[in-house]
Every structure is written in structure tokens, then in C-alpha cells.
Amino acid sequence: MDYTIRVATLEDCKDIYRMIMVSRCGDRRVAQGGTCSVCARRTHGHSELAKHEKVSDQVKIAQRDLEQDGFSKNPFFQSIIAEVPEQHRSKDGHSKVGYALYFFAYSSWKGRSVYMEDLYVMPEYRGKGIGKALMSKIAQLGLAAGCNQLNFAVLNWNKESMDFYLSQGCWDVTTGLDYHCMRCEGPALEALARGDPKN
């Protein structure tokens, strides 16, 4: 099947947002080919999912945030789109069938690096090399910008993805160096900023 990989534009935000919402719905069950534990559907690709209480609870940003944060003078992220020709549009009429979201980061050991935050291909377009092509494009863009490494995170139950990445020459920093990803957010972040006494 024919497809193109290109840099996203402001007009693509609507589709990127659509795919962000869908890609987050019941990740576990979708990967195992079962039923989504969030919306109880077997297949995905319907924007109604975004209205489901659990998913919309967790997604705090709106389409306009994506537009502002990704397409203004100082963008906080970059994105690329996978597009298919008219004759291969999805059942719902979408021709933008995959995306990747990344940004430039920095390693105090090696310098410029690129972080791949999201990589997603609609289920009916998988198995055609689109995911690999998206990742390859990020590698190209990263190298062109002077980056020495590409980092990303994978959930430990996602064996299929982990095996794919390992076969591409990636290595698991968490098990290799015993690194843990930590986060401070919401009320804890605000308390920290105020200098509240510690627990």
C-alpha cells in the first residue's frame, strides 16, 4: 500500500488530536487484540471514544493547545504524519493514518538528542511498514539536527513493541542501567514550588 511520511502542519492538528485520543483508549487490551477495558469496544478509530469519561478525564489538553504548543514561534514538540492516497482512506474517511510526536532533548554526557514521545498507526494500517517508516524519519530528522541518540519509553508488558525495538538495535536503559522514570506533578509540584515543609 502506498503511503507518504511528511512533516506535520497546523492543519494536521485535528487528525493528530483524533489519533492521540484513540491511541490512549485501553492500550493494554488493544495491544492484545481483546476488548478495550475503557470503552468495551473491540475496534478503534471512532471519535466518540474521546467522549468516554475515563479517556477525556485523563487528556487535559485541547486541540488548540496542540496548535499553540506545536506550531508557534517556539514549539514544544515536532510531529510527522503518515498519509495514504484517497483510494485507501479508512472507513471513516481518514487519509492521515499515523503520526509521531517528538522533541529535542539533551544528554549531559553526549549532547543533543531526540525524544520520541508518541508513535501510532491506526490498527487497520499496521503491518505495512508505516511505524518503521515514521521512526526512520525521526532518526533522519534527529541526525540532521546534530543529535547523537534517540530515546523513548515502552511499557514493560508491551512485549511485541519491545522485541521490535530491540531488533532495531535499541537497548533498554531501565534494565541496563537500573534507571527509573520519576515524575512530580499537580499539587505536589505546586507545593514544591511554594517550598512547603517536606513529609
Added chain:
Amino acid sequence: MANFILRKAEPRDVPDILRLIKELAKFEEMEEQVVLTETELLQDGFGEQPFYHCIMAEVPEDRRSSDGHTVVGFAMYYFTYDPWIGKMLYLEDFYVMKEYRGYGIGTEIFRTLSETAVKSRCSGMHFIVAEWNKPSIDFYKRRGASDLSHEEGWRLFEIDKEYLLKMSAK
């Protein structure tokens, strides 16, 4: 010795930034992994579009270290993006020289970082910690950080330049 100031890094701080990066890497037993040079740090941090930002901790002249340094701690950070919650602040390096610990410098650096995160409308601050680094894990957990590797099963992956080249050629 509660006397210290925190300030934004300037180009002249690059030698101290590299010195402290190497000291922290030595503590992590990874000193030989630091290949970054002062030239790269200067270009990448103080050019038209910086790849990172730094906060420096400095003590007065009369509190210089045994090797004559007044810059005794730093934090290196940059902004990232989570498509669910938006902007985030990523803490890449955070270090205070051994002889200057226990005086609240680390606490104040961390507080300043979180203030920067809140002012920049970030939804959170994230970073990685080595599993064996119990004192640091305790420091972060006392301040409300959660361990995403443990709680959600996230594993950090990396692809080095050699494989990036292979992938980009496919």
C-alpha cells in the same frame, strides 16, 4: 554556611557546567561516557535556540572549595511535551559538590526548578534516577515524586548513533 546564591547560567559558566557534569557522572560510575565538549555546551546552551537551561549555585569567595571553585552545584533542564497533559520540565542533571551538601542548596535548586515549571505552565517535572541511588530516591519521594517505572511499568529505551544511521538509511 547557609550563604549561597542561585542564578541562571551564563556562557562563562560552561567550564564549571562541564566540570560538574563529569563529577556527577563519576558518582554514577559513568565518567568515561561523557563525550560532550565545552564548545558543544556553549553552542547548544547559548545559541539562538537553546537545547538546555542551567541553574548555577554559587558561594562567596571566602567559601571557595579546596580546588578554588565558587560554583558548587547546578541543575540542567529542558522542556518536553506529553500529548495528554502538555508541557513538562525535564530535569537532566542535578548535583551539589559533596562538601557543600546538607546546607539546603539542593532543596533550594529543586524548589526553584518547580517554580520555573509552574511559571512556564508545565504540568509536571520529570527525571530519571538510578534504582540503587536510595538517598536521591528518598529526596524526591519526600517531595511528592512518584516512580513511574515501578507504578506504571515504563522502561526507558535508547538508540545510539550507529543504529540511528542504519534506521535513517532504510
